[in-house]
Amino acid sequence: MYRYDEFDLKLVNERVAQFRGQVARRLAGELSEDEFKPLRLMNGVYLQLHAYMLRIAIPYGTLSSRQVRKLAHIARVYDKGYGHFTTRQNLQLNWPALKDIPAVLDELASVEMHCIQTSGNCIRNTTSDHYAGSAPGELEDPRVVCEIIRQWSTFHPEFSFLPRKFKIAVSATEHDRAAIRVHDIGVQVVKNATGELGYEVWVGGGLGRTPIIGKKVGDFVPRADLLSYLEAVLRVYNMSGRRDYLYKSGITFLVHEIGAEEMKRLVEEEFEEIRKTGALQLPQEEVDRIQKYFAPPAYETLSDAAPEIDALAAKEKNFADWLKTNVAQHKVPGYAIVNISLKPIGKTPGDCSSEQMEAVADIAEKFAFSEVRVAHEQNLTLANVRKKDLYEVWKALDASELATPNVGLITDQIACPGLDYCNLANARSIPIAQRISERFKDVDLQQKIGRLHINTSGCINACGHHHVGHIGILGVDKKGVEYYQVTLGGAADETAAVGEIVGPAFTEGEIVDAVDTIVKTYLDIRKDGEILLDTYRRVGLQPFKEKLYAAH
Amino acid sequence: MAQHSRKGAQVQAVTANRLTDGVVVYLTPQNGWSPSLQDAEIAEGKEAAEALLARGQTFFEPGNFVLDVYLFEVERTEAGIRAASVRETIRQAGPTVRVDLGKQAELEGVHA
Amino acid sequence: MQLIKNGAFIADVWTHVADEDELPDGPAIVSLQRWQKEQNALVARGKPLGIRLKSGEAPSLIAADLDKFDVVALEFPAYRNGRAYSYARLLRERYGYKGEVRAVGAVLRDQFYFLVRVGFDALEVRDNITPEIWKESVGVFTNDYQPSSDGKPSVMSLRHRLAAHASARNAG
Numbered sequence: 125m126y127r128y129d130e131f132d133l134k135l136v137n138e139r140v141a142q143f144r145g146q147v148a149r150r151l152a153g154e155l156s157e158d159e160f161k162p163l164r165l166m167n168g169v170y171l172q173l174h175a176y177m178l179r180i181a182i183p184y185g186t187l188s189s190r191q192v193r194k195l196a197h198i199a200r201v202y203d204k205g206y207g208h209f210t211t212r213q214n215l216q217l218n219w220p221a222l223k224d225i226p227a228v229l230d231e232l233a234s235v236e237m238h239c240i241q242t243s244g245n246c247i248r249n250t251t252s253d254h255y256a257g258s259a260p261g262e263l264e265d266p267r268v269v270c271e272i273i274r275q276w277s278t279f280h281p282e283f284s285f286l287p288r289k290f291k292i293a294v295s296a297t298e299h300d301r302a303a304i305r306v307h308d309i310g311v312q313v314v315k316n317a318t319g320e321l322g323y324e325v326w327v328g329g330g331l332g333r334t335p336i337i338g339k340k341v342g343d344f345v346p347r348a349d350l351l352s353y354l355e356a357v358l359r360v361y362n363m364s365g366r367r368d369y370l371y372k373s374g375i376t377f378l379v380h381e382i383g384a385e386e387m388k389r390l391v392e393e394e395f396e397e398i399r400k401t402g403a404l405q406l407p408q409e410e411v412d413r414i415q416k417y418f419a420p421p422a423y424e425t426l427s428d429a430a431p432e433i434d435a436l437a438a439k440e441k442n443f444a445d446w447l448k449t450n451v452a453q454h455k456v457p458g459y460a461i462v463n464i465s466l467k468p469i470g471k472t473p474g475d476c477s478s479e480q481m482e483a484v485a486d487i488a489e490k491f492a493f494s495e496v497r498v499a500h501e502q503n504l505t506l507a508n509v510r511k512k513d514l515y516e517v518w519k520a521l522d523a524s525e526l527a528t529p530n531v532g533l534i535t536d537q538i539a540c541p542g543l544d545y546c547n548l549a550n551a552r553s554i555p556i557a558q559r560i561s562e563r564f565k566d567v568d569l570q571q572k573i574g575r576l577h578i579n580t581s582g583c584i585n586a587c588g589h590h591h592v593g594h595i596g597i598l599g600v601d602k603k604g605v606e607y608y609q610v611t612l613g614g615a616a617d618e619t620a621a622v623g624e625i626v627g628p629a630f631t632e633g634e635i636v637d638a639v640d641t642i643v644k645t646y647l648d649i650r651k652d653g654e655i656l657l658d659t660y661r662r663v664g665l666q667p668f669k670e671k672l673y674a675a676h
Numbered sequence: 677m678a679q680h681s682r683k684g685a686q687v688q689a690v691t692a693n694r695l696t697d698g699v700v701v702y703l704t705p706q707n708g709w710s711p712s713l714q715d716a717e718i719a720e721g722k723e724a725a726e727a728l729l730a731r732g733q734t735f736f737e738p739g740n741f742v743l744d745v746y747l748f749e750v751e752r753t754e755a756g757i758r759a760a761s762v763r764e765t766i767r768q769a770g771p772t773v774r775v776d777l778g779k780q781a782e783l784e785g786v787h788a
Numbered sequence: 789m790q791l792i793k794n795g796a797f798i799a800d801v802w803t804h805v806a807d808e809d810e811l812p813d814g815p816a817i818v819s820l821q822r823w824q825k826e827q828n829a830l831v832a833r834g835k836p837l838g839i840r841l842k843s844g845e846a847p848s849l850i851a852a853d854l855d856k857f858d859v860v861a862l863e864f865p866a867y868r869n870g871r872a873y874s875y876a877r878l879l880r881e882r883y884g885y886k887g888e889v890r891a892v893g894a895v896l897r898d899q900f901y902f903l904v905r906v907g908f909d910a911l912e913v914r915d916n917i918t919p920e921i922w923k924e925s926v927g928v929f930t931n932d933y934q935p936s937s938d939g940k941p942s943v944m945s946l947r948h949r950l951a952a953h954a955s956a957r958n959a960g
């Protein structure tokens with residue numbers, strides 16, 4: 125894991141001091157809310173329905189056990205004993221008092237964490253693959269690039285007041301778990317014909333009001349030039365992005381308006397100029413320095429077979445179910461990647477209590493080199509677990525309600541906070557996810573349905589990534605009543621696609637049945653080996669539509 | 677922000693969030709801010725509502741005690757004053773998915 | 789409004805001249821449109837000349853004329869509109885402009901740090917800004933991660949200096 129040096133530490137401490145001063149000025153009445161709002165919004169402090177909300181950055185989703193324990197402590201002391209992991213691999217606290225936030229920031233700084241750039245129209249936390257470092261077929265650990273981007277983008281003087289918030293994601297495997305095509309910039313680590321590593325750069329993807337899949341603008345950016353290239357993209361956007369109309373201010377629209385070709389030309393032109401100066405060229409020593417922090421942990425030489433685990437699985441169905449869905453293939457023999465489901469049946473997706481965080485920290489310390497990842501699906505991951513420890517890990521997770529065997533299945537849903545917490549919401553998201561979860565709680569049924577992502581957002585801002593859910597649900601408000609619009613066929617991975625609206629929205633009472641109808645229709649017409657997304661891609665919307673609106 | 681006050685709402689109160697901790701508060705007849713809607717002053721009709729809002733706003737900027745002051749529709753029921761919209765009911769009571777949190781204790785069955 | 793130039797609060801000798809107004813006798817800052825229309829007359833005047841660019845008027849439009857200007861004033865129509873941060877860097881780094889780059893319009897005290905980093909050496913600020921506030925705001929961070937127009941060494945290069953230093957010591 126990356127560790128702060130004196131420079132990183134000083135910067136974070138200076139930031140805390142600055143924000144403490146701003147809060148003090150506000151509480152003393154020296155600043156009006158109009159003046160204070162942009163300041164708090166630059167530090168992840170929002171005003172929600174019931175209280176303030178504090179968004180804590182988890183750079184590329186990696187945490188140490190020590191940091192997880194600190195988060196548990198903060199949630200317990202300054203909040204109501206739980207936090208909410210988001211689709212951007214961050215953690216949100218729902219109830220902190222403004223007057224306490226400087227103290228929370230001090231606590232965070234003590235474990236090398238912060239809330240810098242978790243809101244505002246700046247470059248946000250760079251997200252990545254939660255299997256980073258452990259995924260088979262990975263070209264390099266994507267977190268090295270993420271950390272380089274984190275430093276470059278932190279308080280970037282030119283790009284702190286962009287037309288819109290700006291999100292970057294990095295993936296280093298062919299299978300994209302970081303959803304790079306729906307980010308403002310997606311970086312894909314690639315190898316060229318001569319075996320040299322470099323980056324493919326996708327630009328202009330995004331969800332929100334007008335979802336668009338990014339376009340590939342850079343085919344092969346050499347490693348040393350990545351920051352020059354990113355600076356070029358950002359500069360073109362900062363100068364040419366629209367600022368007159370919020371809903372068209374994203375880079376998505378710029379690319380759409382001028383076309384991918386023109387965008388590419390502008391970026392290349394700017395890139396050449398920046399590259400000439402050499403100012404942003406990455407020295408190999410710096411890459412090496414950062415890379416060292418992400419060196420593989422001390423893996424043991426193990427056989428890949430774990431007969432004792434197979435034997436236990438044969439005896440205990442619950443364990444076998446969990447192995448089937450929550451455990452993934454590791455690149456090192458004898459090791460496995462363990463996904464921790466934050467989606468117990470009927471509970472809030474992504475919520476995690478202080479006790480659960482502490483349990484995860486302990487388990488990670490004992491079995492996973494003290495490292496925890498946050499997945500954009502609002503789950504946690506232990507990226508390096510010995511296969512022979514799986515049973516013990518499962519037992520320990522299960523004791524804290526963290527072993528629901530549903531990762532990748534229908535009850536492993538993404539849902540934004542929605543109207544239960546969010547000031548911008550049109551409708552509730554969480555209760556919908558909870559009721560769907562209850563409806564499909566039968567594990568065998570879930571496995572029969574297969575991989576299926578249901579994503580729910582409480583408004584068009586799409587924090588719940590509904591556009592890229594295989595089934596997407598969007599809350600809308602019709603004269604003060606909650607309605608839900610359904611899309612089909614979205615995908616966030618390397619086959620990224622925006623879902624298609626099935627038809628008129630459903631009421632709160634109808635929505636779970638509508639999902640049920642979609643699933644039943646799929647089960648009826650699917651061919652062998654198909655998941656719902658495949659079936660939809662084969663047959664289109666029509667068969668689903670017919671069943672959904674048959675009674676109307 | 678959807679679901680604030682409906683146009684033509686007749687019975688309204690003024691709400692805000694407290695500066696120090698963000699807690700939802702309501703303007704009282706004594707020109708104070710109370711966390712309970714039961715203490716709120718209720719305005720009937722458009723004029724009274726506007727006057728109430730104006731009062732709320734004078735207790736807003738100079739003292740900086742609260743932020744985001746606005747009117748919303750309420751109903752008088754047997755069980756007390758209730759917000760009319762889902763949004764304001766959630767603000768009044770707490771999240772519907774964590775009935776152990778927020779102010780729901782004083783409002784039994786509010787999210788039932 | 790007051791003017792801060794290179795960190796000092798000083799009297800402003802420049803006049804912003806609206807397009808329809810007569811030119812004053814002394815130093816004048818004119819719009820891009822006026823410059824384009826009255827170029828010859830403005831140069832012939834023989835008085836210090838400045839130009840004011842609105843958001844959307846990129847410095848590439850005046851790149852060839854920069855030697856005519858002692859001041860390039862960049863407008864911030866709203867504090868959220870950060871286009872001019874890029875403009876300032878281009879002026880300094882791409883076009884090598886050495887004259888005054890001045891921020892005008894809506895800027896918050898918490899932005900001074902960023903403005904100075906991208907190459908603004910003059911800021912028109914609200915009257916409630918004091919030298920203390922200026923100092924605090926501009927000096928909020930000791931080190932910076934990225935290279936920018938202020939020429940300060942980035943954290944990356946500081947790290948390598950330290951490393952080089954350490955290894956020289958070890959070798960010696």
Ligand code: SF4
Pocket residue numbers: 540541542543546547548549550581582583584585586587588
């Ligand atoms: S999608 Fe809308 S309702 Fe959901 S968290 Fe984002 S802003 Fe709030």
